[in-house]
Amino acid sequence: MTGWGLGLRGRLLLAFAMLGLTTTALVAGVSYGQARTVVLQKAQDAAVNSLVDEVTRLAPVYQLPPGPKQLNAIAAALAAGPDAAAVVYRDQFAGIHPSEIPQPLRADVREGNVVWQRFSWDGTPALAIGTQLLTKRPDGRTEPTGIEVYRLHSLAEEQHSIDQLAALAWSTGAASLVLAVLLALLAARGVLRPVSELGRAARRLGEGDLRTRATVRGSDELAGVALIFNQTAERLERQVGELRRMEADARRFVADVSHELRTPLAAMTAVTDVLDEEAERLPGDAGKAARLVSQETQNLAQLVEDLIEISRFDAGTAALSRDDIDVGAAIRATLRARGWTDRVTTTLPDGVVALLDPRRLDVIVANLVGNALRHGAAPVTVDLRVVGGSVEVTVADHGAGLAPGVRDHVFDRFYKADSARSRSEGAGLGLAIALENARLHGGTLVAGNRAPHGAVFTLRFPTGGIS
Amino acid sequence: MNRLLLAVGALLALVLAGCGVRPSDVITGGPAPASTVEGVRFYLLSDDQPTVVLRGLKPMKLDDLLSLLADGPTEAERAAGLTSEVPPGIAPVKVGTAGDGVLVSLSTDVRGLSVLAVVQIVCTIQGVAGAAPVTLVNGEQRRGPLSCPGYR
Known part of the structure; x- marks a missing residue:
């Protein structure tokens, strides 16, 4: 993932779109620029040539400084069609006012060459062409007469065709962007589908379905x-x-x-x-x-x-034979049967009824109390409570409690906290069986310590049992 | 990634800015077209530069041409800001040939003529007679041979 939080798909899309945009912008931009240059060049050259042609075919100048008549005649001859013309001799002029002509052009006309410049003429693009009238001397050289002629040629038509070129370039760009995005989506699908399939297979395997296999397509990475x-x-x-x-x-x-x-x-x-x-x-x-x-x-x-x-x-063949029993009475019976009633402090309210297998409850309680009496110290307490929807039986003693290393293994089979313990105290299967019995009922059995010292075993059953 | 975006943005801005027909600088093409003129050429001064003027007259002898030059600018020429430094005293004038050059005899001291006056006279003669060098004389005094300064 990048810092932008894009997925693989997003990154592919972005890369394709960028690539498409850049390529199109470059290609369309360059060809647009070229086409524009060609269009303008052609229009300019045609306009310049036409003016030069017409100037050479002007009626000869017969008077210098020219009179208004002559200036007007030249201006009229040059103002052909929609193009405006100006003729300037020092302070005199004919045709449009000289201030409409770009000043840099007027300065450069005096250098003796044909000059032109594109400028904005009342908001529309136009070409201003200017030249001086030269005269030939008998020795073959030319000299300026001081008459300057200008023509303003509108480039609106060229502007229109260039705008069309631009519109074409933009629509090409848009189309290529759409195409790039479509291609990117296609490519992303091709790449991402196997990846997500592989991801799903890995997740199933992780969840324990060992028969999961990924589909192998083609021979790529x-x-x-x-x-x-x-x-x-x-x-x-x-x-x-x-x-x-x-x-x-x-x-x-x-x-x-x-x-x-x-x-x-x-x-x-x-x-x-x-x-x-x-x-x-x-x-x-x-x-x-x-x-x-x-x-x-x-x-x-x-x-x-x-x-x-x-x-x-x-x-998995252990069977439950459940019955609605009074849990307090059942625990009392267990204690009585083993002769522990005097050694155990009990808090066993009457009327706590649960759907349990009485034999298995007897096994659990006998185990927990027996352990407490054997390994813990008096007083051993047995408490019965109803917590939420479940019955909780707590067996606690006031001994040293369970060491941290013991606590994690206390339910393991054949586990003995003290390896030097005498064999007569049991094989170490009691708590394992108690735990299995609790689980069989859909309940839990948890070992812990309590303050200030002593071990606590908490047995919890759902009241209704599992139907 | 950010730099890439910036580059694309700059490119786009460039494309947008370059749209349409932009104003240009002055473009210089070939030399200005030269056309024929009718009438008689004189050279007067505009801001101390020799400048050609045309008068709608019939072709005439060089002697008379210089006499007319000595008469100074006409009303219209003066109105256009043209002046002359040729003194009226140069007339009468005789124009002859000397070898491959033109010999112009003036009625006034040729050494006393200003440089601009000499340029006016030489250019006016060459404007009719062609490229032959011009020598101004008055008795034993002579200036030249001279040629009209060229134009661009």
């Missing part, structure tokens, strides 16, 4: 750009496809493994139940080992359940 664009898009599409396939393979593998582990785990859980009962009676280390096996088996079973849940989200 723009076609080259389109070709490169297509090659780039193709490579990008291939690589993204590869990545997606690999990711899908990995997920399917996780899902398959989880499913395969489920059956043996069920059997193991049944066995550990028995072991738990027997552990009381087992002496020393054997009892401890039995309890450990039982605990780890439960963790493993939980992990496998979480993995299967995540796999469902990834595969």
Whole structure:
């Protein structure tokens, strides 16, 4: 873009118009000037020759200083047609008044040559021609008689034809300007269409449509750009496809493994139940080992359940079974079921009804409160509010809060803020599952810190859910 | 871009200003046409320059011509601002030939004649007799041979 803010089209138009105008102005101007010179030259030469011719054919001068009669005779002989004539001898004159003749011409007439000058005669262009009458001496030389003759020849006719020339030049210029603009528009279309097509294709590619291809026309530079664009898009599409396939393979593998582990785990859980009962009676280390096996088996079973849940989200097969529920009552039930009612300060107004999947709400709330109890510090608060058209559940603690690096990854799978944490505290899938559940409802789950310290997790659902 | 606009504008202004038939300076062509004259030539003075005058007379002898010159300008010639320095005392005059020149005998002291008077006499004689040089004499006094100064 130039400083004028013109687009490509505007610049092309301007350049063409300038080019057309300049060329036409030059050509028309030069030929107009030439034609004018020729027209004027011809008219002037004809008028001068005619005057010289008539002067040489004048009746001989018989008296000097000439009497009025002789001056009048000469003036009458020279004033032919529309042309006026003046004859001057010193202070005498005949014909039109000498003051009508341009003064520079009168001064130059005395030099002894035929002289002429174009001037404006009462507003119309005219040619003034002047000469002296010479006489031949017996020795062959000439000498001035002192009689000056002038003729004023109107150039109105020449003016008219020159004006016509000018009109022709102007109309030629206008026509060429129109032509230039038309050509510029045509050229701009030819150049700009592929450019804008390429622009559209690039925008679609940027928006994620990897199958976008530009149309390649001809073999010019723009076609080259389109070709490169297509090659780039193709490579990008291939690589993204590869990545997606690999990711899908990995997920399917996780899902398959989880499913395969489920059956043996069920059997193991049944066995550990028995072991738990027997552990009381087992002496020393054997009892401890039995309890450990039982605990780890439960963790493993939980992990496998979480993995299967995540796999469902990834595969898009997670289904919502929604109901109109009292959110406050549901949260209270969750806390009660896990025995956290005494450890949590709640603000749960009654009558906040939303269309939610109660099981998934339970999963989310249990996760958030469990995390707050495990990693944060008391008091842990659970607040329920209605903000605008949505239900907002806030779970906060008064611990150290989330470190800046942690906050961005807290929802990542298998992410543990403290790598030295004991394995028994979970695999790190809880918040990921909570987030997926919130999203499944069309809601959001945001992690943050609050003043003066402590972590806050804000869960927000649309009241009506998504129908 | 601005400079280009300026150039185009200047060009346009030039084209507009050059339209139509413009007044010109004085254009000088060939020499003025010469025509024949009738009558007898004399040379009088206009602002101390020898100037030709014509009198509608029959051709006459050079002697009589100089006598007429000595009589001075006519009424009309004086009215036109012409003067003469030829004294009336030069008459009577005799004109003869000497070799290829013209010998003019005057009745007055030729050395006492003013330069302009001599020019008038010489030009008047050459205006009739042609290019032959003119010598003015009075007894033993002589001036010449002389020629009329040329004109452009």
